[in-house]
Amino acid sequence: MEVKVRPLDCWDDFKKYRKKYYENYLEAKDKGGIRWAGSAWAFDPVPHGLGEDVYSLTGEPYGATCAFFQDFSRECLENIERQGVARDLCGYMRNYWGSIVLDKYLLADGTLVEPFPKPDFNFTIHICCSHAKWYHFAAELEGGIPTYAVDISVGPGYMLDDKKIEYVVRQLKDAIPWMEKITGREYNDELLIKAVYAEADAMSTWAKICKLNQAKPAPLEEKSMFSLYVLNLINRGDPEVAKLYYKLYDEVESRVKRGIGALTYEQFRFLTDNPPPWAFLKVYRYLEKEYAAVSLGAIYTFGLGGGWIGMDEKGEKWIWEPAPTPEEAGVEITNRDEALRWTAEYNLRYRASWQHEYSHWIRKQETYQMVKDWKADAMIMHLNRGCELWNMSTLEVRDYLVKNHVPTATYEGNMADPRDFDEARTFNVIDSFMQSLGIEKIS
């Protein structure tokens, strides 16, 4: 069937926001503001309490931007390897370090600026084997930037208890005086509370948007989602971000009502799992053009930026329903303790990407349920050499999907190291997969 298509109206708003984000970090000092760097998973609302002129640089999205601009990426990777850094480490991290060593800073549009703007402090979390050590080494490369990492490795949401939440909250509490000391600023709890509300709104709204993509035809395809979900990874504590997601929700909802799709012709619906090889998004374009195949999303794009109910309390079934915001939960946040407690619990419990690394089973359920709920015909997995965490369990999941009659293909690559990607081999996988399923090329 022919499908009506039209570009997203709020596309430019998202592009603009992201562009400004990287500029703000660069120019922060001219305005007497504060810079901090950390993982996209760091508790972003917390530094917001230092003032309204506090600007962050989150490492993974920055690494992805580097990777997208292949030539700069190669330069980063080769330079950091010359420092004796191993090749198989996190791809984002190596781009980030390389950028520091080259003393070049990359803006969203690919413009390079010198020098690399140093943060006043690093504030991150530790959940995979790299996060805290990433910023530990970055701090050493930058000559000793104060660094604080919050250990959040307390297990999946459905197994949370007060002791575990307390463990995280207490680390967050200590972080505040630590930040005050470094920045010489007085911490403002009102700003923290505002940011905590904003975070939940933004993440739960993104989840609602993702759900709209269950419609046939799918109103969004994953390639554009990459530019949309990212705001939740760079500055979700900013109420502006939540507002943009409301706007996007309304537009996507109306697209669904009017049967507007992402592709002119939707022959095949598939899901992915890992971060994509950023330098080779042509993989998605190829599937669209040659096979009218739409990528509906991934536990990556959905799970990273979204708040979801996730595993049921028995740990048997994954529930792809948006997580409640404070209002929806009937909670009122009035002080620092409540705010920290909320953001800790919300993230630990509902951030999908923090759940599936505590067992193959969770990731199997999460993925399988997504295939069902989004009415996908198949799964195309990226065996991502660039990320131990995201690539964990992938082959077990593949085995599980195949046994449950979900056609599954895998291709090898690296989200942020172009040297690990073999184009010919990848397209060969895709063609073989489609042919074996009897899906004809449309061109």
Next chain:
Amino acid sequence: MTVAGIDVGSKFTKVVILNDSKEILGYSNIRTGIDHHKTVEEAIKEALKKADLTRDDINKYVATGFGKISVPFADSEITQVVAAGKGAYFVWPTARTVIEVGAEESRAVKVGEDGNIKDFALADKCAAGAGSFVDAMVRYLEVPLEEFGRISLEAKESVPMNAQCVIFAESEVVSLLHANYPKPEISRAIHDAIADRVASIARRVGIEDDVLLIGGLANDIGFIDSMKRELGTEVYVPDKIAPELVPALGAAIAEL
């Protein structure tokens, strides 16, 4: 109708000519030169000669293999996976697990009782180059290829070797040579290492009898022996036709 299946591989180009009743009229297998188009022409010419046919007798051409784009006049193209599956199903209908080992690429295809492809796996980055690894090793050992397979059967012990990377395995072979290990042991070590790596691809789709081995390396009795040991099950090789011709055959069948 007469169909020619053309498999342009990285090392060899094969052609198989079939008629409606799926009888093989002719075939060829020549080294792939730098000029793929020229190679393809030669391969077709040779196959036609064997079949005692001319170009005009061919109704359809089907291309497969890594260089399939070098067959501009092909009526259709199919991937190696489908070619291997179809070819294998024809020469060995009870084959459920088809393992193809070529010079650069190895793949495993799960074929259903209906001949449809149920699942497949291609070599990961680090598992590539099995076939050409053998060439290099034959050069080091200075034994003819036929010998190379046979002597591995005479090995008394198996020397464990890094099985994940051909290049690294190669360095180890050199070390073994210099440590004056007997050639049979070294040959066995090499075959085991390749079998180990190829098996790791095959296991991804699951080992289900019959296991059929195709592609150039299926001519190497040392390799077949190692595969049997590695998989702990019988491993078959096509009897009707040379194992490296199966994908070209599969390509031809696709149009019949």
Next chain:
Amino acid sequence: MGKDVERLPQIKQFREWFEKRHEYAKEWKKKNGGKVIGYYCTYCPEEIFYAAGVLPVRILGSHEPESITRPYLHDMYCPFCHDTLAQGLQGRYDYLDGVMLAQSCLHMRQAYFSFADRVPNIEWSYYMPFPHGVNNPYAVEYTKAEFEKFKASVEEWTGTTITNKELDEAIEVYNKNRELMMKVFELRKAENPPITGLHAMEMVVSSQMVDKREHNEVLESFLEDLKDVEPNRETGTRLMLIGSEDDDRSFLEMIEHGINYPATFVYEENCTGARYFWDLVRPEEDRLMALAKRYVYRVPCPAKDWAVGRLFRRRFDHIEEIIKDYNVQGAIIAQMKFCDPHELDIPSLRKLFEQYNVKHLTLELDITQPIGQFRTRVEAFLEAMGEEDLFF
């Protein structure tokens, strides 16, 4: 008349336990009728199992090439997790009743889950959340809370209740084992250490395989006999081994016996060596708190060693002490292929060594070791430290 260490019965015993670990466990089961648990990471509080009458044994690899794990674990995960899972899938651990992991790196994590799911004889498995942030002040309390749940679960599984008395005994046995092995290590500070790194590895790894009571007995007589051991080999360069699971005999043999130049390991900073046993449990009224402190405060695995507030690595402080105490001249960094936590420390670690003028060589370990290439690297490494008189 001095004794030859190689001839000591205890060395033979350690080696036998090391080689016949599975036979031992099966025998132990027959004798005691108890359960045997396999654990994955040295953060497992073995004392709790021991107190419940369960024999905890460390799951390690066999260093043989394998392909059976490849459908479940991608190639980019470390040789150790492939090798250990392969042991389970091949039925080598068919006597285990359960498997346990104290939260560790991602590699071990997924090997553990595949092991628990796919090894048929596993009736009980336990994934214990364990803090990565062992350098933050709240880790101990969190750990203690997890130990409580863990203890309860073990009690439920074994149908026993673990009393304080039993915990105290277990702690005593384990502390004793730690103390004795520290004493043995103490002797390696000598100009001519009585034992090699290979001996030390077999001693420590065997302690992870057998009933610690038996191991303690052997250790005690071992310490006695070591008094009159006369080192009959040239010590040569004093080496420190930095690594993780370094239980590949061929690797240690190659370095200590297969090179043109003498060299001896005097300390192993890894989890088949010192990192496993180095710190003691300091008894206190709350037993689980005492245990929690030991496991949180022990010399950390690189996976758990990172900055909180100020930039430091606790493991590095320990390494500095060892360099001084053991008069370390060279360091072999045995880098498990794909092990990110270790790789993440290496650039800074190299700086540390250079600061102390300790020469260092990095070797990347796989399931099997390319002895040929390694020999060249190690030999050149040792050559560069000596042979002065050949230059005139």
Next chain:
Amino acid sequence: MVTIQESEYWKWPETVWVDESKNWREAEVISCGIDLGSVSSQVVLMLDGELYAYSNLRTGSSSSESVDKALKSVLEKIGDMKMEDIHYIVGTGYGRVSIPFAHKTITEIACHGRGANYIYGPSVRTVLDMGGQDLKAIKIDHRGKVVNFLMNDKCAAGTGRGIEVVADLLSIPITEVGPLSLKVYPDDEPEPVSTTCIVFGKSEILGLIRKGWPKERILAAFFRSVATRVVELLERVGVEPEFAITGGISKNPGVVVRVQDMLGIKALESKYDPQLAGAVGAALFGRALYLKSKK
């Protein structure tokens, strides 16, 4: 069944040489260095630390035979010298363990360091040696003693062999691949093929052949990646002038030129064959060891 190995493009010429102007009978110490590599074997004879004769042959499948052959060919060329006339023999290289009559073995790292010092003079501080299997970056002092060295990690193994592989792939004699690759250098230099792994790089090269790239462009892309890998290793060990390249690779302008330009340093040149560095170093150590034993 088809025979795969008919092309021999990877083969390179062998040489045997004697300095007729010297009389070995006048020498106080006759030392011999044997570098038994994975691809080639060199035997060097020195008279009181001065180069006298050498052979440079391909290594066969039996290292002991290869050594005998290499040694015999030198002695035959000299004519009247016998094994017994040699005072001290040092073995080095991959196969050093299998040279029965060597008095001592020393690694190729130490030998290349020492040899580079002789071939290029005492100003050499950084030596690059690329063998069939291994890449070595060696830092030496004014005496040619190794101060520090680095060898390639697993994923960059077989770089040297890779050149043979590519020569075969393109059916071009190994001695010509380098010069040919420079035809497009530097102006038309394409992106390098995979700088990590030669297996990976090879599959990329096959892709380029399929795309119909001209040989010189393919070779340029390949040598670019080799050079990148080499430079990475050199920078990790820290390049300090003077800089010299030993081993077979020094004869390949495709690598040498690119490495020099990327480093911004020119490699030293010498009247001697740099492929002999290992054996020369071994022979020099042989002399030292002999004199030491006499003390």
